[in-house]
Amino acid sequence: SEVKKIAVLGGDGIGPEVVGEALKVLKKTEELFGYQFETEHGLFGGIAIDEKGTPLPQETLEICQKADAVLLGAVGGPKWDNNSKELRPETGLLGIRKALGLFSNIRPATVFDCLKEASTLKPEVLEGTDLIVVRELTGGIYFGEKFRREGAGGEEAVDTCVYNVQEVERIVRQAFDIAMTRGKRLASVDKANVLETSRLWREVVNRIAVEYPEVELEHVLVDNCAMQLLRRPSSFDVIVTENMFGDILSDEAAMLTGSIGMLSSASLGEGSFGLYEPVHGSAPDIAGQGISNPIATILSVALMFRLTFGYHEAAASIEKAVKDVLDAGHRTGDIAVDKSKAIGTTAMGDLIVAAM
Amino acid sequence: SEVKKIAVLGGDGIGPEVVGEALKVLKKTEELFGYQFETEHGLFGGIAIDEKGTPLPQETLEICQKADAVLLGAVGGPKWDNNSKELRPETGLLGIRKALGLFSNIRPATVFDCLKEASTLKPEVLEGTDLIVVRELTGGIYFGEKFRREGAGGEEAVDTCVYNVQEVERIVRQAFDIAMTRGKRLASVDKANVLETSRLWREVVNRIAVEYPEVELEHVLVDNCAMQLLRRPSSFDVIVTENMFGDILSDEAAMLTGSIGMLSSASLGEGSFGLYEPVHGSAPDIAGQGISNPIATILSVALMFRLTFGYHEAAASIEKAVKDVLDAGHRTGDIAVDKSKAIGTTAMGDLIVAAM
Ligand SMILES: CC(C)[C@H](C(=O)O)[C@@H](O)C(=O)O
Numbered sequence: 253s254e255v256k257k258i259a260v261l262g263g264d265g266i267g268p269e270v271v272g273e274a275l276k277v278l279k280k281t282e283e284l285f286g287y288q289f290e291t292e293h294g295l296f297g298g299i300a301i302d303e304k305g306t307p308l309p310q311e312t313l314e315i316c317q318k319a320d321a322v323l324l325g326a327v328g329g330p331k332w333d334n335n336s337k338e339l340r341p342e343t344g345l346l347g348i349r350k351a352l353g354l355f356s357n358i359r360p361a362t363v364f365d366c367l368k369e370a371s372t373l374k375p376e377v378l379e380g381t382d383l384i385v386v387r388e389l390t391g392g393i394y395f396g397e398k399f400r401r402e403g404a405g406g407e408e409a410v411d412t413c414v415y416n417v418q419e420v421e422r423i424v425r426q427a428f429d430i431a432m433t434r435g436k437r438l439a440s441v442d443k444a445n446v447l448e449t450s451r452l453w454r455e456v457v458n459r460i461a462v463e464y465p466e467v468e469l470e471h472v473l474v475d476n477c478a479m480q481l482l483r484r485p486s487s488f489d490v491i492v493t494e495n496m497f498g499d500i501l502s503d504e505a506a507m508l509t510g511s512i513g514m515l516s517s518a519s520l521g522e523g524s525f526g527l528y529e530p531v532h533g534s535a536p537d538i539a540g541q542g543i544s545n546p547i548a549t550i551l552s553v554a555l556m557f558r559l560t561f562g563y564h565e566a567a568a569s570i571e572k573a574v575k576d577v578l579d580a581g582h583r584t585g586d587i588a589v590d591k592s593k594a595i596g597t598t599a600m601g602d603l604i605v606a607a608m
Numbered sequence: 609s610e611v612k613k614i615a616v617l618g619g620d621g622i623g624p625e626v627v628g629e630a631l632k633v634l635k636k637t638e639e640l641f642g643y644q645f646e647t648e649h650g651l652f653g654g655i656a657i658d659e660k661g662t663p664l665p666q667e668t669l670e671i672c673q674k675a676d677a678v679l680l681g682a683v684g685g686p687k688w689d690n691n692s693k694e695l696r697p698e699t700g701l702l703g704i705r706k707a708l709g710l711f712s713n714i715r716p717a718t719v720f721d722c723l724k725e726a727s728t729l730k731p732e733v734l735e736g737t738d739l740i741v742v743r744e745l746t747g748g749i750y751f752g753e754k755f756r757r758e759g760a761g762g763e764e765a766v767d768t769c770v771y772n773v774q775e776v777e778r779i780v781r782q783a784f785d786i787a788m789t790r791g792k793r794l795a796s797v798d799k800a801n802v803l804e805t806s807r808l809w810r811e812v813v814n815r816i817a818v819e820y821p822e823v824e825l826e827h828v829l830v831d832n833c834a835m836q837l838l839r840r841p842s843s844f845d846v847i848v849t850e851n852m853f854g855d856i857l858s859d860e861a862a863m864l865t866g867s868i869g870m871l872s873s874a875s876l877g878e879g880s881f882g883l884y885e886p887v888h889g890s891a892p893d894i895a896g897q898g899i900s901n902p903i904a905t906i907l908s909v910a911l912m913f914r915l916t917f918g919y920h921e922a923a924a925s926i927e928k929a930v931k932d933v934l935d936a937g938h939r940t941g942d943i944a945v946d947k948s949k950a951i952g953t954t955a956m957g958d959l960i961v962a963a964m
């Protein structure tokens with residue numbers, strides 16, 4: 253098969269460690285399935301600030317642009333928290349999304365049966381929860397004009413939230429498409445009783461819904477959605493929403509599964525290109541100790557195989573290996589009930605590779 | 609004692625029914641404690657749209673302005689959902705907040721012991737949860753300029769989020785004051801890694817924090833807060849945040865207590881004036897059946913007594929009566945485990961009055 257190019261951005265904190273394990277899994281699929289991958293590493297986030305003076309160096313962007321997919325660890329840490337905006341890891345994250353046209357963030361919130369206990373929700377409430385949050389990623393208040401000015405009440409700050417029809421259409425259509433491959437239910441989340449951008453959003457959703465008569469659509473106000481995720485998580489299939497609401501709701505959804513250390517995400521644009529990363533952060537407090545959980549990043553490779561390369565068999569084999577290793581009782585510290593029996597990052601990676 | 613004027617806005621759906629029971633409790637306190645209340649009713653919300661052509665008629669506003677406090681039921685319903693903006697109940701709600709200068713919304717999220725089971729969270733996670741969300745209510749993206757325009761990507765919609773130093777100062781100071789009367793812990797929630805208004809917010813919080821050396825302050829990003837509310841609800845004492853984030857997080861916090869039918873809220877401005885209302889909505893589906901739960905509205909009267917009138921003894925007597933009636937096993941349908949034993953709205957109100 254043809255050679256696939258993967259840009260690898262380890263980032264900060266535990267990022268490089270967990271990416272390291274994911275790359276072992278990637279290598280193993282070359283052996284097992286005959287794939288060929290060419291990986292190229294780039295500096296990104298805090299480490300890029302330290303070494304290149306910017307969180308998203310031009311070389312890194314070029315590596316990504318030449319690649320078929322990007323595998324990202326995580327960025328950020330206290331070291332850079334008080335930097336000015338241009339010198340913060342998050343700015344690199346926002347920059348790469350915009351530069352690569354990654355307008356859609358897809359986050360499955362799945363409950364791992366063996367980790368059900370880790371959720372703070374009652375098991376019977378969680379039962380059957382398997383939802384996907386589709387978050388718009390390059391528009392809204394994240395990217396609108398921002399500034400300070402003098403006003404009557406002293407200095408004032410302004411953020412602008414903008415959405416145009418095209419931006420809403422492409423993300424909504426993608427969400428409908430995803431719903432068609434799953435439970436055929438879509439919840440569109442907005443605040444149409446207050447925001448003009450939400451009213452535009454809802455108009456577009458209603459217009460596009462006509463093309464998907466099989467999909468059962470509900471409009472849910474964002475405050476109500478924050479409640480319903482808690483009350484009836486298993487009733488959701490696909491949730492689509494704008495950037496800021498998606499940031500909040502996808503984290504809430506991830507946390508309620510109890511499996512946040514296991515969740516992966518995809519950021520997609522037009523075509524098959526995608527950036528894949530674990531949902532969890534860079535966890536600077538445990539970085540370098542070899543105790544982080546690589547599973548979310550390993551599952552990000554499986555997601556990459558499914559969504560960018562169409563390597564479904566290999567994706568399934570990774571997912572099954574993870575399940576088998578967990579079913580056999582192996583746990584990293586973050587998901588272990590008995591912390592004294594926890595295994596380390598490399599041991600977990602090795603076990604998964606061996607189980608494939 | 610002097611006569612206190614209370615504006616009463618029943619509103620829509622179950623609003624008038626639950627307010628009716630709260631007024632019985634109010635009357636009872638006149639008898640028991642020698643207070644004197646003068647109540648004046650005003651049309652508000654959907655019913656005002658139907659009868660006066662606007663959700664917030666001038667007469668209603670004047671009744672509120674002449675009063676010492678406002679007791680509100682709930683507004684809204686499907687009948688008015690597709691109206692144009694000026695003819696929607698929510699517009700009345702936003703209008704009354706602005707017109708009365710109610711810049712602060714205070715929502716205690718308390719777990720009622722006898723309702724712990726109603727929460728979808730595990731009881732051991734919920735244990736000890738007792739937090740207050742202080743939400744800025746007259747600024748931010750709710751009240752900034754909103755419009756449509758033509759752009760390169762088709763029609764576009766714009767919302768503007770604005771905060772000035774003064775607006776942030778007054779709400780933050782109030783939150784610190786509340787924290788001083790409680791557990792002395794304050795979580796300020798923002799999205800300072802993305803929004804300019806959040807960076808201003810955080811600057812102001814840090815500046816004011818110096819005046820409250822006894823209060824332990826933490827800054828929490830909004831996405832992280834949505835997670836932490838689920839993971840460690842009992843670790844929060846007072847949460848302060850801007851309007852939009854507060855809308856989402858206060859609903860999430862309310863829902864996780866399992867006691868949403870019991871929660872009351874206060875909207876305050878400068879001075880002692882306040883508007884009090886249940887957290888729940890107008891529940892049009894059960895309106896007029898006499899089965900709604902009046903407890904949140906009755907507890908709103910207690911909150912009014914505490915925050916506006918300083919009638920602490922009477923407030924305690926209402927709160928105790930509610931507790932006694934619940935402890936005796938009486939439940940309305942929404943909170944009953946055995947629905948066949950549920951009692952109605954008036955029966956619940958009568959029991960609470962009798963228990964005072
Ligand atoms: C780090 C931050 C800018 C980012 C966001 O808000 O998008 C993060 O929270 C995420 O969800 O990927």
Ligand SMILES: CC(C)[C@H](C(=O)O)[C@@H](O)C(=O)O
Pocket residue numbers: 445446475698701702855
């Ligand atoms: C009805 C709506 C405009 C309102 C708000 O968003 O403020 C409501 O959700 C609330 O929280 O009181």
